[in-house]
Amino acid sequence: MGLFDMFSKAKGNSEEKAAELASKAPVGATGVELSSQFSCADVFSIEPKPLDVGIPRSKALKGRVVTLGRIKGGDFAKGDAVVIVKNGTVSAHTRLLDLIPYEDGLSFDTELNANIHKTKASFDTEAWLILDVTGGLDAGDIIGKI
Numbered sequence: 001m002g003l004f005d006m007f008s009k010a011k012g013n014s015e016e017k018a019a020e021l022a023s024k025a026p027v028g029a030t031g032v033e034l035s036s037q038f039s040c041a042d043v044f045s046i047e048p049k050p051l052d053v054g055i056p057r058s059k060a061l062k063g064r065v066v067t068l069g070r071i072k073g074g075d076f077a078k079g080d081a082v083v084i085v086k087n088g089t090v091s092a093h094t095r096l097l098d099l100i101p102y103e104d105g106l107s108f109d110t111e112l113n114a115n116i117h118k119t120k121a122s123f124d125t126e127a128w129l130i131l132d133v134t135g136g137l138d139a140g141d142i143i144g145k146i
Helices: 003-024 055-061 108-114
Strands: 036-045 065-073 075-077 081-086 089-101 120-122 126-131 142-145
Touching: 036 075, 055 089, 075 089, 075 142, 089 108, 089 120
Parallel strands: none
Antiparallel strands: 036 065, 036 142, 065 126, 075 120, 081 089, 081 142, 089 126
C-alpha cells in the first residue's frame, strides 16, 4: 500500500462518516429550510414490467430512482415537490412519483405490483420514495419537501 492509497482510503472513510452523521442529524441541521425531511438509506433504480404494473405505469416508472429510508420530520405524499440535498446543498429539484410505506416481510416489487398501498407517510415511518429522476441520488442524501 502506497502513501497515496492511504490518503484516498481516509478520504472515503470520512465521506462515509459524514453521510452517516447527516442522515442521523435532526431536521434543519443541513442548513437548508425544508418543511419535511427524509433520510436515504438505500438507493436503486427500477425497470417494472408492463405485465406486472400496466403499460402506462411501466413507462412512467422506467429507469426511475427509488430510495428506502425514514421520514425524520413532517410528512410526504405522492406528487409532492421535493429537493435532493447533498452535503448541505440542494443538488436537484424533482417530485415524488409514488410513495410506498415500508412493511417488514414485503419486498418493494410485491408492493409496487400490488398497487394497493397508502400514498402518504409521516414522521418516524419508513417508506420507499419513487423520484422523478434517473440518477444523482446516493445513500446518505436527504430528500426535503419544499
